Amino acid sequence: MSTDTTAIGNPNETTNIRRVEPPVNVYVRIRPFIGDELTRGENQNMLCIRDERRIAVKLYPTATNNIRPAQTSYNEYEVTRIFDHNCTQQELFEQILEQPTDEIFTGSNWLLCTLGLTNSGKTHTMFGTPKDPGLIPQCLQRIFLHVGYNIDTKVLYKPDGLENLVQTNMNNLQDEINYRKYIFKDDKDDHRRNHLQNIIQDQQSILDDHSVEDEHYSIWISFFELYNESVFDLLVKPSAMKKRKPLRLMQNSESTVIKDLVQIPVFDLKEAEDTIRFGYSNRATSKTELNEASSRSHAVLCITLITFDEFEEEPTMSHMYICDLAGNEPSTGTGKQLAETCNINTSLMTFKDCIRVLNENQTAKKQMLLPYRNSVLTSIFRPFFIGRGRTIICCNVNPCATFISQTNDLLKFSALAQKTIIVPMEAPQKKVVVESKIKGPKRLGQGVRGIGLGKKKHQMGDGDEAEDQDGIMVDESGLPSDIQSVHYWKYCTKKAMELLQKQASNRRLYLIERHQERTKAIEYILHQREQIAQLNNEKQSFNQQIDSLNKTIVSEQENSKLIQAKSNEYEKKYNDLYKKTQQTNHDNDTLRSRLKNVQQKFDCLSTEYNTTIEQNRQYEQNQFNEKTSYNEEIKRLKHDYEQEKDEKNQKDKLIEQLNEKIRFEQNQNEKIQQELIQLKQDLKNIHSKYDTLQVELLQVREEKTKEPIIIIESSSHPPPPPPTTAAAAAATATTTAAAAATTTTRLLRSKRSAHEEDAQDNKKPKHGTPDRPAGNSGLASKPSTRRIPSKTNPDDERKPTPSTLVKDAKTKSASILKKRPLVPSSSADSPMVISKLGTEPTTSPVDLQPPSLVSPAIQSTMSPKPSAIQRIQSFFRHTPPSNRIINQLKTNSAGTACGPSSPIKLPNSPIVMLQKSTLAMRKQTPKRRYKLRSRVNSNQ
Numbered sequence: 001m002s003t004d005t006t007a008i009g010n011p012n013e014t015t016n017i018r019r020v021e022p023p024v025n026v027y028v029r030i031r032p033f034i035g036d037e038l039t040r041g042e043n044q045n046m047l048c049i050r051d052e053r054r055i056a057v058k059l060y061p062t063a064t065n066n067i068r069p070a071q072t073s074y075n076e077y078e079v080t081r082i083f084d085h086n087c088t089q090q091e092l093f094e095q096i097l098e099q100p101t102d103e104i105f106t107g108s109n110w111l112l113c114t115l116g117l118t119n120s121g122k123t124h125t126m127f128g129t130p131k132d133p134g135l136i137p138q139c140l141q142r143i144f145l146h147v148g149y150n151i152d153t154k155v156l157y158k159p160d161g162l163e164n165l166v167q168t169n170m171n172n173l174q175d176e177i178n179y180r181k182y183i184f185k186d187d188k189d190d191h192r193r194n195h196l197q198n199i200i201q202d203q204q205s206i207l208d209d210h211s212v213e214d215e216h217y218s219i220w221i222s223f224f225e226l227y228n229e230s231v232f233d234l235l236v237k238p239s240a241m242k243k244r245k246p247l248r249l250m251q252n253s254e255s256t257v258i259k260d261l262v263q264i265p266v267f268d269l270k271e272a273e274d275t276i277r278f279g280y281s282n283r284a285t286s287k288t289e290l291n292e293a294s295s296r297s298h299a300v301l302c303i304t305l306i307t308f309d310e311f312e313e314e315p316t317m318s319h320m321y322i323c324d325l326a327g328n329e330p331s332t333g334t335g336k337q338l339a340e341t342c343n344i345n346t347s348l349m350t351f352k353d354c355i356r357v358l359n360e361n362q363t364a365k366k367q368m369l370l371p372y373r374n375s376v377l378t379s380i381f382r383p384f385f386i387g388r389g390r391t392i393i394c395c396n397v398n399p400c401a402t403f404i405s406q407t408n409d410l411l412k413f414s415a416l417a418q419k420t421i422i423v424p425m426e427a428p429q430k431k432v433v434v435e436s437k438i439k440g441p442k443r444l445g446q447g448v449r450g451i452g453l454g455k456k457k458h459q460m461g462d463g464d465e466a467e468d469q470d471g472i473m474v475d476e477s478g479l480p481s482d483i484q485s486v487h488y489w490k491y492c493t494k495k496a497m498e499l500l501q502k503q504a505s506n507r508r509l510y511l512i513e514r515h516q517e518r519t520k521a522i523e524y525i526l527h528q529r530e531q532i533a534q535l536n537n538e539k540q541s542f543n544q545q546i547d548s549l550n551k552t553i554v555s556e557q558e559n560s561k562l563i564q565a566k567s568n569e570y571e572k573k574y575n576d577l578y579k580k581t582q583q584t585n586h587d588n589d590t591l592r593s594r595l596k597n598v599q600q601k602f603d604c605l606s607t608e609y610n611t612t613i614e615q616n617r618q619y620e621q622n623q624f625n626e627k628t629s630y631n632e633e634i635k636r637l638k639h640d641y642e643q644e645k646d647e648k649n650q651k652d653k654l655i656e657q658l659n660e661k662i663r664f665e666q667n668q669n670e671k672i673q674q675e676l677i678q679l680k681q682d683l684k685n686i687h688s689k690y691d692t693l694q695v696e697l698l699q700v701r702e703e704k705t706k707e708p709i710i711i712i713e714s715s716s717h718p719p720p721p722p723p724t725t726a727a728a729a730a731a732t733a734t735t736t737a738a739a740a741a742t743t744t745t746r747l748l749r750s751k752r753s754a755h756e757e758d759a760q761d762n763k764k765p766k767h768g769t770p771d772r773p774a775g776n777s778g779l780a781s782k783p784s785t786r787r788i789p790s791k792t793n794p795d796d797e798r799k800p801t802p803s804t805l806v807k808d809a810k811t812k813s814a815s816i817l818k819k820r821p822l823v824p825s826s827s828a829d830s831p832m833v834i835s836k837l838g839t840e841p842t843t844s845p846v847d848l849q850p851p852s853l854v855s856p857a858i859q860s861t862m863s864p865k866p867s868a869i870q871r872i873q874s875f876f877r878h879t880p881p882s883n884r885i886i887n888q889l890k891t892n893s894a895g896t897a898c899g900p901s902s903p904i905k906l907p908n909s910p911i912v913m914l915q916k917s918t919l920a921m922r923k924q925t926p927k928r929r930y931k932l933r934s935r936v937n938s939n940q
């Protein structure tokens with residue numbers, strides 16, 4: 001750094017020379033969230049690390065604080081270095097304490113203290129855990145690393161306060177021997193407990209032979225706490241802890257001495273750690289709201305390093321104060337805890353005030369006195385405030401949002417302290433107090449041993465003081481002229497001393513350089529040691545690997561033999577397989593040729609398949625076209641169907657109309673029927689008249705011809721054919737008499753022919769007989785075998801029978817009906833055949849005049865209603881002889897056959913289609929005729 005200087009006030013209380021020196025080192029360490037802090041929502045990102053030197057604190061507006069802006073703001077602070085929650089203890093030591101630890105070997109004093117709220121990690125930072133040691137263990141480790149084997153095993157000096165050293169002897173080390181006994185009482189082999197004692201005993205035997213050839217170090221540890229503004233030693237006996245008394249502070253102008261503070265020498269790291277552990281167990285801690293083991297005191301560890309070597313006229317002494325301050329906390333407790341809290345806060349506030357005053361003295365050029373007397377803590381630290389040592393402040397930060405206000409205050413103080421420069425002061429001359437009057441070892445502190453005059457000078461001094469008092473003769477340069485005089489030699493000695501001091505100063509510089517080189521060498525050696533350790537580890541791992549590889553090789557050799565055996569087997573198998581392969585190759589060739597053929601076939605089939613596919617496609621296309629055409633056809637048919645449906649509906653309507661007309665015609669027919677009934681009545685009258693006339697005619701014949709008349713034979717003759725016309729019917733009626741005249745001759749002929757027919761009938765096969773049931777042979781139903789009387793027997797046409805007579809009468813009535821105009825003349829031109837009563841016109845064809853109201857168009861397409869036609873037809877049907885005639889015949893003449901015995905159909909009964917076979921059944925067989933003749937004769 002620069003060496004510019006400025007004068008400032010009193011050097012005792014304030015720095016009187018302001019140099020541009022490095023300021024106080026202020027570090028900020030943020031601990032991670034622990035416990036249930038995250039679940040409590042304490043992580044609200046209130047702290048923002050800008051870079052490794054700057055940190056910002058987020059501040060929310062509060063109702064009570066009008067100074068703060070209404071919106072969220074950040075307060076930014078700058079410190080020496082910021083460590084976030086990821087920082088390890090090792091990194092922290094390297095950044096904070098490694099260099100100061102090295103510098104105590106050059107005579108520097110250092111103070112490291114932690115500041116922060118309670119539960120912010122101060123104790124953790126200082127002591128750490130066995131697995132993760134804090135700054136104190138690492139610092140000790142570093143010190144003992146430097147010391148190495150150059151530990152002062154003779155314990156020649158012991159510290160007396162911050163500045164003074166005391167030569168050791170058997171008497172003034174007794175306390176330390178006792179301390180070590182109870183501190184290391186757990187040591188099993190008593191080595192530590194008796195170590196210091198043995199050293200002292202050894203010293204007695206080698207006092208005269210002692211010589212110092214190199215640097216030697218002795219390390220002393222003291223550990224005390226400031227509890228309720230009192231200093232308590234932490235290295236006292238546990239039994240004395242309850243009634244321990246506070247230690248007194250003794251101050252002079254340069255330093256503060258704690259009276260009767262226990263200081264024990266330690267010879268290795270283990271002893272140092274055990275000593276600190278012992279003291280830590282005596283520390284006052286208790287459970288608070290915020291910390292399970294909260295420090296209720298400020299714990300101060302003082303590590304004193306005494307260095308001496310053959311060139312040093314006096315041994316040097318340096319200190320490392322490491323202070324774990326109690327946490328700043330709100331004054332919420334009661335009683336003892338409240339008192340503790342108040343004292344803690346007071347001492348911390350005084351500490352901060354001292355820093356502030358220092359800062360203000362620098363910045364505002366004031367000369368305020370430091371308020372270090374306000375607390376014991378600052379009284380002890382006073383040497384560091386006046387530049388007798390360097391100060392490091394480690395601010396531990398609790399990241400919880402709850403304490404953001406206190407954290408902000410702490411960081412504000414940290415930033416202020418970081419700007420404060422404490423100018424180092426020249427260390428005062430160290431005093432080495434020789435307490436022992438007994439013959440002791442040759443001490444470096446007695447100096448000038450190398451010159452060999454010290455003793456002599458000391459011995460001589462006492463006697464020559466008188467001569468100094470007497471006058472001294474000196475020359476112009478001040479050199480005593482009498483070389484034999486004591487003054488001359490004193491003068492020479494003084495000059496030699498000055499010369500030696502200069503040489504010692506140069507030597508010191510040389511030693512500092514050498515020390516630095518040695519430090520580097522030690523680091524190099526440590527590095528080499530690490531590398532050697534690594535190499536050893538690697539070597540061990542390699543050896544293990546070699547062993548495992550050897551085992552592997554052995555096993556591989558065994559495997560190799562097995563593999564060789566298997567190889568032979570495989571070779572045989574290979575040969576077999578080779579043969580099989582040859583065979584397989586041959587088979588493969590065959591298969592290839594087959595495959596080729598198959599491939600060709602496959603190609604053909606593929607071609608066919610493609611052709612088929614194409615045909616299918618065409619077929620599908622045709623199908624599609626046909627389907628389309630069918631659909632069109634269906635559409636067309638549907639259309640036609642609709643049309644026909646319409647036409648049918650129209651026709652249904654026409655049928656309705658025709659039905660209407662038919663009903664009209666039926667009415668007409670009913671009228672005609674009534675007329676017909678009337679006509680029948682007339683016909684009945686005619687019949688009665690006819691019957692009467694016939695009876696009369698028979699009587700007349702009887703009278704005229706005296707020979708008996710065989711009327712029975714007339715029944716054997718079929719009736720004459722029906723007159724086709726009305727005129728013929730009339731002629732038949734009028735010629736009845738003439739026909740009767742010829743009856744006799746016809747009867748004779750008929751009789752003969754009847755005999756002949758009987759003979760023929762007997763000869764004919766049975767199937768030709770109509771009287772026999774059809775079940776004989778089934779041939780009776782054949783029309784060709786039936787005998788039609790009108791054609792087969794011409795005699796029947798000439799001989800009138802009652803049935804023929806009735807037919808004739810019907811014929812007459814039909815002719816009358818025909819003659820009667822039933823309908824208007826306009827409809828007479830369109831005759832219509834309604835039905836036929838047989839397959840042959842000779843039976844009884846009936847022609848019916850069509851209804852007069854039927855239009856020609858309808859007649860051509862439609863047929864009349866069958867029921868109506870049947871009713872009409874029934875009027876013109878063959879009517880069997882009435883019962884009246886038969887009764888008349890029965891009553892009048894016996895054995896007169898009057899017509900067939902077929903069922904009588906009434907006019908209103910349904911039309912019965914008389915078949916030709918029915919007529920044939922009514923034909924008069926010779927037997928029937930014989931029976932009829934017999935009946936007539938019997939009647940007669």
Ligand SMILES: Nc1ncnc2c1ncn2[C@@H]1O[C@H](COP(=O)(O)OP(=O)(O)OP(=O)(O)O)[C@@H](O)[C@H]1O
Nearest residue numbers: 031117118119120121122123124291294295326327
């Ligand atoms: N860097 C860290 N990493 C992990 N845990 C930590 C760290 N710092 C602190 N802690 C934990 O936080 C808790 C409080 O730490 P510590 O007791 O050191 O706080 P303190 O500031 O010393 O409190 P007080 O002032 O009340 O003594 C301990 O449980 C400790 O293990």
